[in-house]
Amino acid sequence: MAANRIKGLVIVESPAKAKKIGGYLGKDYEVRASVGHVRDLPEDASQIPEEIKGEPWSRLGVNVNDRFTPVYVVPPDKRKVITELKSLLKGADELIIATDEDREGESIGWHLAELLAPKVPIRRMVFSEITKKAINEALSNTRDIDMDLVQAQETRRILDRLYGYTLSPLLWKKIRPKLSAGRVQSVAVRVLVQRELERAAFTVSEYWDVEATLSDRQGAAAVEAANAFKVTLNRVRERAGNDWRSIASGKDFDEITGQLKADSKSVHIDEPGAVKIALDSSASGAKWVVHSVERKPGRRKAPPPFTTSTLQQTANARLNMTARQAMSTAQRLYENGHITYMRTDSTNLSQEALNAARDAILRKFGKDKESGKDFYAGPRQFTSKTKNAQEAHEAIRPAGEEWQTSKQLGLSGAEASLYDLVWQRAVASQMADHEYLTTTYTIHVGDYEYTTSGTIDTFLGYEQVYRAMGLKRDASVLPDIQEGEQLFLYAADPPTDWEIRKPQIQAAEAAARKKAKGAATPDYHNPRPVQHFTQPPARYTEASLVRKLEQEGVGRPSTYASIISTIQDRGYVRKSGNQLVPTFVAMAVTRLLERNFPNLVDLQFTAQMEQSLDDISNGEGQQLPYLEKFYLGNDGLEEQVKQHEEQIDPREACTLRMDNLTASIRVGKYGPYLEWNENGETLTASLPDEIAPAEIDEQLARKLLELKQAGPKSLGQHPEQGLPVYVLSGPYGPYVQLGDVTDETPKPKRSSIPNFIDPTEIELEDAVKLLELPRRIGRHPEDDKVVNAGLGRFGPYVVHDKKYGNFDKKTHTFTTSDGRTVSVLDVDMEAALEMLAQSKSRGAATPLKELGPHPQDQEMVAVFEGKYGPYVKWGKVNATLPKDREPTAFTLEEAIPLLAERAARGKGKQGKKAAKKGAETKSTAARKTTKKKSTKKKTAKKKSNDA
DSSP, X not given: OOTTOBSEEEEESOHHHHHHHHHHHOTTEEEEEOOXXXXXXXXXXGGSOGGGTTSTTTTTTEETTTTTEEOOBOOHHHHHHHHHHHHHHTTBSOEEEOOOSSHHHHHHHHHHHHHHOOSSOXXXXXXXXXXXXXXXXHHHSOBOOOHHHHHHHHHHHHHHHHHHHHHHHHHHHHTOTTOOOOTTHHHHHHHHHHHHHHHHHOXXXXXXXXXXXXXXXXXXXXXXXXXXXXXXEEEEEETTXXXXXXXXXXXXXXXXXXXXXTTOOSBOOOHHXXXXXXXXXXXXXXXXXXXXXXXXXXXXXXXXXXXXXXHHHHHHHHHOOOHHHHHHHHHHHHHTTSBOOSOOOOOOOOHHHHHHHHHHHHHHTOBOTTTOOBSBOOXXXXXXXXXXXXXXXXXXXXXXXXXXXXXXXXXXXXXXXXXXXXXXXXXXXXXXXXXEEEXXXXXXXXXXXXXXXXXXXXXXXXXXXXXXXXXXXXXXXXXXXXXXXXXXETTOOOOOOOOTTSHHHHHHHHXXXXXXXXXXXXXXXXXXXXXXXXXXXXXXXXXXXXXXXXXXXXXXHXXXXXXXXXXXXXXXXXXXXXXXXXXXXXXXHHHHHHHHOGGGGOHHHHHHHHHHHHHHHTTSSOHHHHHHHHHSSTTSHHHHXXXXXXXXXXXXXXXXXXXXXXXXXXXXXXXXXXXXXXXXXXXXXXXXXXXXXXXXXXXXXXXXXXXXXXXXXXXXXXXXXOOEEXXXXXXXXXXXXXXXXXXXXXXXXXXXXXXXXXXXXXXXXXHHHHHTOSEEEEEOTTTOOEEEEEEETTEEEEEETXXXXXXXXXTOOEEOTTSOEEOTTTOOHHHHHHHHHHOOOOOSOOOSEEEEEOXXXXXXXXXXXXXXXXXXXXXXXXXXXXXXXXXXXXXXXHHHHHHHHHHHHSOSHHHHHHHHHHHHHHHHHHHHHHHHHHHHHHHHHHHHHHO
């Protein structure tokens, strides 16, 4: 072998992996990155090869007339990569494909082999973790490229292209340009739309029950012992037959309609009924007696280790990470050798992992001191609930033979938080069940039955992992009382006034709670009636949508993050808090697809498509017959689109009719609006962006139409400015305006009227306060930074150093500890501080790394973890980091031109400055490079002459 030759050229997907694996394999191997896909179907017309541009199928990039042959092109940014890999391959004895072990990785490996066309042997190397042992074992146990997996991935890619590129142009013509349809994307949107329609059809019902605070002691002795506990009305006795009937609770109401179920035998109590029960229960002579005591042992089994889907769900629920953030962070953990491959449907653990889990449990937890029970209960394997789970051979777990903690690994920020989740879940999966004892007390007072339950842990089992990491689950502990024992109303005052919603009584209750300062808090009214309302079906969050898609077998967990991002980017969904709210465009698109292509947005049909692709990957199905059936023929997608294109009326496609509205909702070029035909005249009014489809009712629609027809309404003169204040309606909903539009003031100050203020009844005082928003409340006493109040995309807020305090979502108010109720219009510093103290918002983001001051203004340049991955920030300019760069290895020298390039695409004074600075930087670099090249040429020429 020549001195300059290497044993093998190893190709992975990312530079971070290449660096890590290269360190393990040594100098005998050259490890390089393809940086993702190296070729794909044409993205746009500019990438379509000249020789096929005249073909009717060229727009698809798939020759549907010749065995669905795909037209693959190498993107411009990958040509250099391929050239370099070909050059390196000339000095290698073999080509080793080491791309990811899933179908997509297999496909990338095949594309590399096709493009490089090596004359040396090709080996396929697969591994699920990046440790020295795993890499060496993988190198010793290579295989051929699995063409079944390749064909399954290629079929998936072709299918998605046919689906999207055939249906999307139809949406452009009938609804709005730049819309898109997708095999999984459109189904996901339909799931969200169906839930929104269920919410719109839901009728809120009111029901009441009664709560009481009891103790086994009376008066001061009970307060001193602080052993009070709450009980809730459960049943009432019918005097005629001495039969007990349950009180109607949430479960007795229909989840879809919100009404009491027709077959319910429970008693539906209203406010007067609840007041009577409370009075009877506290009447003189009423005795509270323990009727029964039930103690029931229970246990919870340890959860399986994470799959892609469950990791995304838990990261969303526990860390408030989006699916994209979770996958991006997990990718970095995997590439740095901290966890195993993060795209997997399997809950299986290798023998090495089982041994590592056992050692971690024995080392950290051992035996329970009180019971003497072992915390370790393995080895334990779990059966995956996902059909045909084969994307990887293992669940997501810490890498290596010894599972270190995030602290031991030196992790921080998002990576530490996500790694902790993986470590906890993998360790917990091999631990004993959590055992507990549930105690239920049933208490009678006259003709009424109250109940309460409490839980006591008897053996923590796998819960010990979470307790050790500072995570505790709520548990209510009850005093030890016996059957037949008499109980007493805790610090009870005979109720004389049941107008419990009056402000002065609310204030008195709040004052009593504040004075007590403890769990055993006296109630102002005891017992007290409690009002409840049925709640419409909850909107999906990222976590619950991922869970729904996985349960239905739609798509692959590894694609969910990109799907959720896509439906937001396309304007089908907006986020309100953590809820995914479908837009009117989403409703119009979904209705068009449901009416004309019902199979394509059907959950079962889409899941069957997924199964067909799995069959191809297993060698049990064939690509060509499947694609022909899907796309060609009388029932194929191509023919269906041709038929329906003529039938679909664009105006009808953009018109939505809700059961609870007289007016129609139109999806227009500039946004949704109401359209109402009255006496032969068509009336219109724009719908505010923040209004969700389910929130529009007849009353709101009429008010918006009336406001639009009324035109500008003067509320009076501004007390300080002396200018008129108007109420108007515009493309984005109702708003208030200060002064008139004139040549001198073409854009007078305006402020949107939030949906919790009736635009037809707004007073001058509130309008003036709205015009003051965002309003400076003052400076925070701890750090002297400004605290502001304002109206945002998700409603009213107070904010301090990027930490938000939110008002109640229903009332849009906040009740302070001393009983005051404030809104965004009148919130003061005292209330704002209390809101911020209760907030779960994280405040200003902590940088992953500070790179140093920018030479232009000395402002700090830093790397952050964002919604769409790591990015570098300077002032108001953000630039996404290249995918091939490790965030913590990025330098200031690399950041400056990247920020300048991003700023040049933006607007504003700082952007122009950055662009200019970037141009200077690039120009200087170019001069230096030219000078070096010139010097080299002269040197070469001199050497040539000398020769």
